[in-house]
Amino acid sequence: MTFINKLNAVWKAHSSLLCVGLDPDIAKFPAHLQGKPDAILTFCKAIIDATADTACAFKPQIAYFAALRAEDQLEEICAYLRQKYPHIPIVLDAKRGDIGATAEQYAREAFERYNADAVTVNPYMGFDSVAPYLEWKDRGVIILCRTSNPGGSDLQFLQVDGKPLYQHVAQLVAEKWNTNGQCALVVGATFPDELAQVRKIVGDMPLLVPGIGAQGGDIQATVKAGQTANGTGMMINSSRAILYAKTDEKTGEDFTQAARRVALETRDAINRFRAA
């Protein structure tokens, strides 16, 4: 099944637009995992099992694995997801961007080595830096458009023909690059008005929306601005708020239970504002 079809199916089946980001930071792991050689794998599998039915996607952030020489654990996490939760898309957050011959290697990394359903990529180098990913017809390519960080405005808000650059990127992708219906865009939750602008430009194209949770984006404004007519169209990502949820000491809750509680709260908070 293609990435887009998988996403449509899981939005419905799980009644959820929540994407659970996997950003493993060992210093924040529970004490009993500290110092274990496969701590990242154990931690991520526990989070996955605790939140799978609340999520429409899992998004491992490859930088956290690369800094820790833990690519092998990322491979195992992706294989675990494919095997146990084959209906939930894996979004590899890699934000790659390079010329064609090199992009082919990055596509192999994402789609063959990690067997991800989709990968995030950077548009700065243009269409031929994106095209090699599109050769993988059943996979998705999620292109940075308007990012949730403060510095995002440095380039993305430069005015081109009276419109900010990020809107040109949205238009380029919608009108030219999305030749086979495989594309999606990254648009941060921290700018709901801009999310609404992008939604207008791209029709029903899926949006990956980081920036709620630890980054402080407003859920109501985000959902209202970004959803499609049928109340879907978004993977709203939360990473740290779920992974490192504060456990409730009175109830003896462990980290997986705390993660599940926050994931359910986030899913439900999103659903409250979705169109029927």
Add this chain to the structure above:
Amino acid sequence: MTFINKLNAVWKAHSSLLCVGLDPDIAKFPAHLQGKPDAILTFCKAIIDATADTACAFKPQIAYFAALRAEDQLEEICAYLRQKYPHIPIVLDAKRGDIGATAEQYAREAFERYNADAVTVNPYMGFDSVAPYLEWKDRGVIILCRTSNPGGSDLQFLQVDGKPLYQHVAQLVAEKWNTNGQCALVVGATFPDELAQVRKIVGDMPLLVPGIGAQGGDIQATVKAGQTANGTGMMINSSRAILYAKTDEKTGEDFTQAARRVALETRDAINRFRAA
């Protein structure tokens, strides 16, 4: 020694502006290396030893290693360079770009794990996506400006206040981001006029210039457009033309001798057009 100081010293000591790109493609390796478990390491070490005195930098392209699950061999290659050729900068070509917390992880990947002297990064997410690399005060940050691929124009040539976007990037980096003299820019050899524009904007800032050799950029035009007043200021990259140089069967030349011959020819071709 800082990246910039190292670069200035090796430009002089080796009388070379040639950067040797390490893009290991096993299918193109000599027959006797095919199928060996550490073929990449063996190949790259042989290329390094054959070309070190002709080069001002080595630039491993991480995508080729990542696609082949060969990060351990990349670590060994970087360690080999650090140990045997500590005066030659290692430029990790990774083109990373992500928000601050994630960029910190990528900086650790580049500067701690691989111990690179400099890393290439993408400017699309703005200054706070670049700042974490600048915390490593002795390292360099090489920011994509005008790339050598045809699709580079899709975004980089959009007009912002009557100037193409890539010139804004050059200006941003020169005037705002380069707070500690650690920055350099990527500007492709395929557009000499634009290289000259960038040189005007950024003063003596080093430029990493891909696009000669297999990509067809003109050496004379590149050197004339991009050099500084003292005839340096550039790392002119060649990867495939050196790594996979055709051996001369009449002389019984092996792949390292062929690589050395092409590296010397390229260094000399560059030097022919340098200011005194």
